[in-house]
Amino acid sequence: MSALALLGGDPVRTALFPGYRVIGDDERAAVNRVMDTGILSQFIGGWHPDFFGGPEVQAFEAEWAAAYGCAHAVSVNSATSGLFAAMGAAGVGPGDEVIVSPYTMSASAVAPLVYNAVPVFADIDPLTYTLCPDSIRARITKRTRAIIVVHIFGQAADMDAIMAIAAEHGLVVIEDCAQVPFATRHGKPVGTLGHMGVFSLNYHKHIHTGEGGVVTTNDPNFAERVQMIRNHAENAVIGKGVTDLTNLIGFNYRLGEIEAAIGRCQLRRGPDLIRQRQDNVAYLEAGLAGLSGLTMPHVPNANTHVYYVHVMRYDAAVTGVTRETLVKAIAAELPATELREQDGALIRFGYVKPLYLLPLFQQQQGYGALQCPFKCPHYDGVPTYGQGLCPNTEEAHRTVITHELMRPPMSRADLDAVLAAFHKVWDHLDDLRRLDDAAAA
Numbered sequence: 001m002s003a004l005a006l007l008g009g010d011p012v013r014t015a016l017f018p019g020y021r022v023i024g025d026d027e028r029a030a031v032n033r034v035m036d037t038g039i040l041s042q043f044i045g046g047w048h049p050d051f052f053g054g055p056e057v058q059a060f061e062a063e064w065a066a067a068y069g070c071a072h073a074v075s076v077n078s079a080t081s082g083l084f085a086a087m088g089a090a091g092v093g094p095g096d097e098v099i100v101s102p103y104t105m106s107a108s109a110v111a112p113l114v115y116n117a118v119p120v121f122a123d124i125d126p127l128t129y130t131l132c133p134d135s136i137r138a139r140i141t142k143r144t145r146a147i148i149v150v151h152i153f154g155q156a157a158d159m160d161a162i163m164a165i166a167a168e169h170g171l172v173v174i175e176d177c178a179q180v181p182f183a184t185r186h187g188k189p190v191g192t193l194g195h196m197g198v199f200s201l202n203y204h205k206h207i208h209t210g211e212g213g214v215v216t217t218n219d220p221n222f223a224e225r226v227q228m229i230r231n232h233a234e235n236a237v238i239g240k241g242v243t244d245l246t247n248l249i250g251f252n253y254r255l256g257e258i259e260a261a262i263g264r265c266q267l268r269r270g271p272d273l274i275r276q277r278q279d280n281v282a283y284l285e286a287g288l289a290g291l292s293g294l295t296m297p298h299v300p301n302a303n304t305h306v307y308y309v310h311v312m313r314y315d316a317a318v319t320g321v322t323r324e325t326l327v328k329a330i331a332a333e334l335p336a337t338e339l340r341e342q343d344g345a346l347i348r349f350g351y352v353k354p355l356y357l358l359p360l361f362q363q364q365q366g367y368g369a370l371q372c373p374f375k376c377p378h379y380d381g382v383p384t385y386g387q388g389l390c391p392n393t394e395e396a397h398r399t400v401i402t403h404e405l406m407r408p409p410m411s412r413a414d415l416d417a418v419l420a421a422f423h424k425v426w427d428h429l430d431d432l433r434r435l436d437d438a439a440a441a
């Protein structure tokens with residue numbers, strides 16, 4: 001058997017993996033349909049028949065709501081915008097706290113800051129990496145106004161328990177669904193379980209329009225407020241007859257007609273793209289079974305997992321090889337992916353650093369000389385962002401291995417190369433132990 005590529009041997013494979021392309025002829029035709037009209041956005045930022053956008057935007061929203069079985073789907077130009085709008089719609093403001101996850105893309109934790117509220121980090125469940133209900137409960141104060149639940153990596157948080165806590169305390173629950181389109185919990189679409197769901201249509205997501213997002217809700221008041229915040233609320237309130245102006249300073253979070261037209265195709269394509277990810281993960285997991293120290297993701301019975309990334313736990317005490325060395329050795333066996341050649345093999349140790357360790361939270365500078373909202377005169381809590389705040393998150397950060405090597409259009413032959421790389425590395429653990437020992441000496 002050849003030596004590890006990390007130690008100068010031949011890699012398992014050098015031909016690039018296929019690039020992530022989920023856009024095809026349907027999308028091209030949809031774009032041309034819009035191009036032919038010459039109207040690339042039909043929004044008007046005031047009370048007018050076009051306040052709700054053009055035909056593609058409105059059709060996309062109706063189709064999304066139908067697919068999700070929810071009353072309202074409001075398109076926005078990113079999930080980040082959607083989260084900000086949801087904070088505004090929920091009435092979050094100065095002096096409030098919003099419970100957030102530390103193990104997510106930063107937008108889901110900084111959204112409260114846009115309305116001058118303080119993010120309070122609860123810890124994650126070590127098995128699903130989603131917010132732990134007991135930890136949420138422990139962080140609730142008289143100032144808590146909302147919870148941003150992140151359904152991370154492809155599956156839902158324990159929404160049953162979280163909605164019960166929210167009902168008890170009168171909290172608004174926003175589901176960050178950027179990583180879980182078409183995932184279900186108890187057979188229901190994730191994103192319709194809380195008060196508002198926020199989806200991303202960014203290029204990296206399961207389905208995409210380049211940039212874009214959708215906010216789902218069954219509450220007509222939240223839907224109206226998100227629509228207002230999306231499109232210059234201040235110009236529309238008189239015409240629309242809206243009298244509660246709380247947080248209704250409008251932004252421009254509008255999605256264009258081209259993106260909406262692409263989104264309609266992607267929505268139809270979604271279930272098939274998800275099935276490919278699930279099939280690929282099942283194949284990989286069968287092939288990885290039995291590798292010492294490696295644990296596959298836990299999927300509670302209530303959930304379907306849609307695998308935004310495939311996250312495994314690695315126990316270095318079992319193999320005697322550090323996670324960093326192990327991942328470097330696997331990566332050295334594998335090629336990069338077309339369109340992302342500069343990123344190397346798409347396997348990493350860790351996901352994101354616990355977000356409370358970002359300079360934003362460590363320095364708590366915030367807005368202006370008063371350092372709002374952290375030290376704002378309206379806020380009578382004490383922001384807490386120290387190392388050790390969320391032990392399960394810090395542990396996950398130290399022990400997970402994540403990869404994207406199950407994304408369409410990876411073929412069985414591509415997946416076999418991935419499996420061969422893992423097995424080759426596990427067959428050479430002795431060499432890697434020696435490498436780690438030499439580095440430690």
Ligand SMILES: *Cc1c(COP(=O)(O)O)cnc(C)c1O
Binds near residue numbers: 150
């Ligand atoms: C990608 C992502 C976002 C941000 O989505 P954009 O559409 O790029 O703004 C937010 N939350 C999570 C969990 C994400 O993965």
